[in-house]
Amino acid sequence: MQLTLWTYEGPPHIGAMRIATAMKGVHYVLHAPQGDTYADLLFTMIERRDRRPPVTYTTFQARDLGGDTAELFKSAAREAYDRFQPDALLVGASCTAELIQDDPGGLAKALGLPVPVVPLELPAYQKKENWGAAETFYQLVRTCAAPSVPAPGWQRPPRGDARPRCNILGPTALGFRHRDDLVEVRTLLDELGIDVVVAAPLEATVQDLMRIGDADFNVVMYPELAGQAAQWLERTFRQPRTKTVPIGAAATQDFIREVATLAGVDAEPLLNARKSRLPWYSRSVDSTYLTGKRVFIFGDATHAIAAARIAQTELGFKVVGLGSYSREFARDVREAAKLYDVEALITDDYLEVEAKVQELQPELVLGTQMERHIAKRLGVPSAVISAPMHVQDFPARYSPQMGFEGANVIFDSWVHPLMMGLEEHLLAMFRDDFEFHDDAAPSHLGHGTAQRVEAEPSAPVASAPAPQMPVSSIIWAAEAEKELSKIPFFVRGKARRNTERYASERGVATVTIETLYDAKAHYSR
């Protein structure tokens, strides 16, 4: 059992719903109790879809359990087929139905429906949403592409003079900016002179998936969601796949190179066009104040890794924490964390993430809607970079994360929450100005919005080795306390900690203004 306040991912059948909802002509019959129908609101309310997800729930009740829940499943599946006439049917169980073991796959097969039936085995007590989406997409691709699978040992013939063709794999319903990312990726491929056979699952049909083997290679937008299908396609149809996710100005350039190599086209014209504004905006002198801002990053593996690279190398921040709830991709996140000299935080425990943010006291938090909450409570600026997200993270305007425009969007949305450079200096210099209180929000964000709670670590600082003076017994002289309050709130907690550690290591019982500045000099680099 795991104590959970908020979960980063839903159960795996939510992942299956994201695939079914993204596609056209696919229906999902889910053996589940009535309460599980809440999942519809994720799509209709959070993503604001204008249609119900194509899902039929059997909604068995306690009184059915003694009787025939299998029969209930069969009639629900048959009625769903008759009513919706899908081109393919997904069938499976949610957590509760998994326990009663009715075998939805076998029951649906027995109905003899005239369309492909894809049985989904999504272990609800082991796996989660992204895994469920990846598995569902893989099973669906496999089933639809089965008739065109070549014989073992088959090699893809040389393309000759034909234009290169690829598939785009990954965008789903309820994905973070998937709709707009897909447009960006299509644009990049188009500019390189590469045709798209199938983009899936978003807006794809079952007929599209049947042609998936026609492409020369695959562009994998989100490895968490499409990696498994892409690996199978690589083995089966000899379609190599991209490894670079084009989030950020540099990653987009890398992606263009990688794709151009796979397609055998010239990348230089597009590379030289340098279409993103991010590099120049970042070099512009007004951005100097971004230098070394301490940023904490948490999200799915793809977005967290990409965000870290952008933060450190494209905006000049300092990555002080990097983590992900995507356990399946823990290795990649750990590798990335090494680049920034930090220990990767791999967890799906919200409380652990919260404790880490409190401990690290970053100046900017990039995360999911959960980290936005943490940041709000602590009065730290934040931006959302990854699912799970809330309705406000489905903006009306075009706002991709990928490609050139994605880099522009990222620059704006990460820099906007921060205090402007000069403003920050003035705030630090004139703390006694009555309007410059700790609750002052960045002036361009309006007044009175921030509810500031001082970011004190909840646990005592454990890093001081063998202190001669226990940290807890250190006393602050009144003037030192007052001087500390003149230090901007976003570094005050750190200053207090450092000063106390400095004092304790030297056996100083009372912190004076002198101690404060001694410590400042000691720790400044």
Added chain:
Amino acid sequence: MNSMAPLEAGRAAQGCSSAPTVLRQRGQREVFCGLTGIVWLHRKIQDAFFLVVGSRTCAHLIQSAAGVMIFAEPRFATAIMDERDLAGLADANDELDRIVARLVERRPDIKLLFLVGSCPSEVIKLDLARAAARLSKVYSPTLRILNYSGSGIETTFTQGEDACLASLVPELPAEDGAAGQSLLVVGALADVVEDQFRRLFNALGVGPVHFLPPRRSTDLPAAGPRTRFLLAQPFLNDTARALEERGATLLPALFPLGVEGTTAWLKAAADAWGVSDAAFDAAVGAARTRSIAALDKYKDQLGGKRIFFFPDSQLEIPLARFLARELAMQPVEVGTPYLHQQHLAHELPLLPDTTLLSEGQDVERQLDRCHAETPDIVVCGLGLANPLEATGLTTKWSIELLFTPIQGYEQAADLAELFARPLVRRARLEV
């Protein structure tokens, strides 16, 4: 699987000439499970914590229903079971003990902990009553531990509150031997509504008055043979039965929605206390007159409008009664997850004869009926609202009716406004 059953109690029993029927269909039910009640209950009982023992689905449901918009740390959580818990129940109990210990350490301010059962915990027969008893021994007297089920195989949406309150009933202290009759108002109400009712009961000379659930679990009201109780909500079947088992007496009445409902509800208590009609009018007259005037401006906006209710909270029938009788709306179909004839005995005769009552749900066929009827406004859950709006229908999400103060005189106009706003909005938008 249709069945048209005559309504034994209700309108027929009240001497209505037409024999009303109830449409019962069996199919997909598009409703929340009882866990959802935690979203408002954890705010109502300020020192209680709700620990769902369930799956990731259960955790995801509550967080989706709550919208993750709550800044303060919520007083609910889920103990998510994994494979190991399914493999051995003994371990599951150890795990539960470990989780409760961690919770208690984190939230020492909590005085009442509910272990809330879910579908998975029910299906594997994890005995939460035993667990609650075992843990109570460990943490008593600082922490009281109770259990109830909010599982979707047994409870629909608001029935979770019923189960929660029913679990509190055995905990209520016995009446003081010397005490006279007392009034217990049952069902979670917004604090502001509670305060209004308290003032009205005071003015009526009805008392002492207590509320279940109380704002603090340490203030549990007494129950016994001299307790008269009013239901503030129509979905409290089990709680009412448990109170009757303690010897308390239900004061049957309309539910306190709208002016008529509020008056009848207060009158039921007044009568039990022998308050004269004149004294009653003197005590409630001002509030009643004020609320009639406030409702007036909605008559134009809502009068004659046709309304369709999907089953959700069990509030549908009292709401339809209010909208039909006080605002001249026409309820086309009123769906309810359960039709509790006894508690609705006063309500049912007041519904127009033309209204189709439906109990349970086959959501697909109900949607067909809804589209065929093209009502002016549809009351439905969050999953259906936007899809219906996209087809041109106007909707009101039903969950708001649980999160908004709607009972009593002062809220009658607010309640009307909840239905008027979507219509006004649709009329206003030119895009």
